[in-house]
Amino acid sequence: MFLSGVSAGLSRHKRSPAQTSTFLIKRGLWLVAVEVLVITLGLSFNPLYNMLFLQVIWAIGCSMIILGLLLKLSGKQVLPLGLLLIAGHDALNYMQPVKSPFGAGLLQVLFTARFYILPLSGNHFIVFLYATLPWTGIMLLGYAVSAIYQPNYAPQRRRAQLLYSGLGLLAFFVLLRFTNTYGEPQHWSVQRSAMRTFLSFINVSKYPPSLLYTCLTLSFALIFLALTESVNNAWSRILTVYGKVPFFYYVLHFFIIHAITVIVFYASGYTSKDIASPNEPFLFRPATLGFSLSIVYLIWLSIVAALYQPCRWYIGYKQRHQNQWWVSYL
Numbered sequence: 001m002f003l004s005g006v007s008a009g010l011s012r013h014k015r016s017p018a019q020t021s022t023f024l025i026k027r028g029l030w031l032v033a034v035e036v037l038v039i040t041l042g043l044s045f046n047p048l049y050n051m052l053f054l055q056v057i058w059a060i061g062c063s064m065i066i067l068g069l070l071l072k073l074s075g076k077q078v079l080p081l082g083l084l085l086i087a088g089h090d091a092l093n094y095m096q097p098v099k100s101p102f103g104a105g106l107l108q109v110l111f112t113a114r115f116y117i118l119p120l121s122g123n124h125f126i127v128f129l130y131a132t133l134p135w136t137g138i139m140l141l142g143y144a145v146s147a148i149y150q151p152n153y154a155p156q157r158r159r160a161q162l163l164y165s166g167l168g169l170l171a172f173f174v175l176l177r178f179t180n181t182y183g184e185p186q187h188w189s190v191q192r193s194a195m196r197t198f199l200s201f202i203n204v205s206k207y208p209p210s211l212l213y214t215c216l217t218l219s220f221a222l223i224f225l226a227l228t229e230s231v232n233n234a235w236s237r238i239l240t241v242y243g244k245v246p247f248f249y250y251v252l253h254f255f256i257i258h259a260i261t262v263i264v265f266y267a268s269g270y271t272s273k274d275i276a277s278p279n280e281p282f283l284f285r286p287a288t289l290g291f292s293l294s295i296v297y298l299i300w301l302s303i304v305a306a307l308y309q310p311c312r313w314y315i316g317y318k319q320r321h322q323n324q325w326w327v328s329y330l
Contacts, residue, residue, distance in 0.1 A: 001135050002218060004060050005142020008067060010149060017071060023328075024068030030329050031061030034251065042254030045262070045283040052126045053281075057250070059130035063139040066132075070140075079144040085137025090211050093185045114207040127281075131208035138214060159226045166222030173215040177201060183211035241311050242304075247330060248314050249307055256303055261285060 012020040035057040043053055070077060089111050098104040108116040113131040120126060148158045180187045188200040204213040228236070242249055265274075265284040277286045291299070321327050 001056075001060060001063065001138045002142040002145075002221065004064070005067070005139035005144075006146045006149060007142075008064065008139070009143040009146025012146075013150070017075065021068045021071040024064045024071070027329055028061040028064030028066075028068060031057050031064065035061065038251060039254060042251065042258060044281055045258050046281070050123055050125070051281040052124075053129060054126060055129040059132055059135040060139070062132045063136040066136050067139060067143060078140050082137045082140025082144060085133055086141065086214050087183075087211055089134050089137070089208070090183050090185070112208055129207070134208040134214075138209065138218075141218075155229065159229055162222045162226035162229075166219045166224075166226065169215050169222065170219035173212055173219060176215070177204075177212050183215075184213070185210065238308070241308060241315065245311050245314050245318070249311055252310065253303055253307060256306070258282075258284070260299070260303075261289075265289060 008020075008024055011023065015023060035054060036052055039055075039057055040049060040051070040053050041047065044051060067078070070081065092107070092111055098107055105116070105118065109118075109128055109131065110133050111131050113128040116128040118126040118128065147153075148161060176183050177188065184204050186203060186205060188197075188203065191197045191200055202216065204210055204216055206213055209217075262284045265286075268289060270284075270286060270289070274286050275283050280287065318327050318330075
């Protein structure tokens with residue numbers, strides 16, 4: 001989400017402010033549509049769309065729309081609003097529950113959703129896995145940070161700023177987390193061993209992303225960006241292939257995983273009567289189907305490796321079709 005904001009900020013150097021705003025709104029709407037129509041199908045393999053899953057692509061799309069609308073008003077509000085959303089949304093943990101069903105649902109969708117299910121009819125539901133606005137704050141922060149990635153910005157100065165910002169953010173996390181007062185709904189406690197106490201200390205909430213979760217993850221991300229900017233070796237070049245077309249990889253890998261699931265489903269002796277399981281939103285996925293964790297990791301690594309060449313191909317395809325307007329949306 002943070003790097004999506006950085007990418008959005010870098011795109012403004014190719015377009016006028018008005019064009020950047022329009023592009024972000026259109027791309028945000030496109031991402032929401034892809035989440036609903038394409039990724040939901042890849043997850044569930046259910047052509048009837050009984051459950052619509054709104055997760056990370058939904059959150060990125062909504063955040064891009066908000067960023068685009070914000071740029072139409074004033075780009076100066078991006079950073080203050082981003083910091084307010086990141087630092088302030090945890091205050092909702094201290095509010096009294098909203099009694100109105102509509103108000104409570106809206107609060108879930110915008111701020112507090114962990115696994116909020118909105119029924120549309122007797123057998124159709126929307127599942128909100130990502131609350132929108134806390135993630136929007138992280139994207140707005142990334143958009144503001146994109147200023148240090150301008151071509152005329154000194155690389156040495158950028159790396160120093162990233163490193164010290166990451167270290168400062170990590171120190172802030174430790175101090176605020178130690179107080180057990182704000183920024184995380186789950187308090188840490190002393191456990192029966194030092195390791196368990198440490199795990200309790202870093203056990204922070206991603207759904208929605210608490211202030212301390214954001215501080216902890218972004219601190220290491222900023223340090224990583226500072227230390228690896230000038231790295232250029234075989235491993236980094238491999239990773240860069242995936243990084244250049246992350247959306248292509250993300251969409252494709254769901255369908256490959258579920259296609260493998262279908263093959264394993266029939267190879268394990270299941271039949272057509274087992275395709276749909278009670279209380280299971282995913283087709284071809286009975287509760288008794290599965291592997292040990294080591295096999296799961298092996299399958300995961302195999303899929304990542306198998307998508308390397310398709311990603312390389314798509315990079316070349318994008319380069320050869322840069323004049324096509326729709327390429328920037330994929």
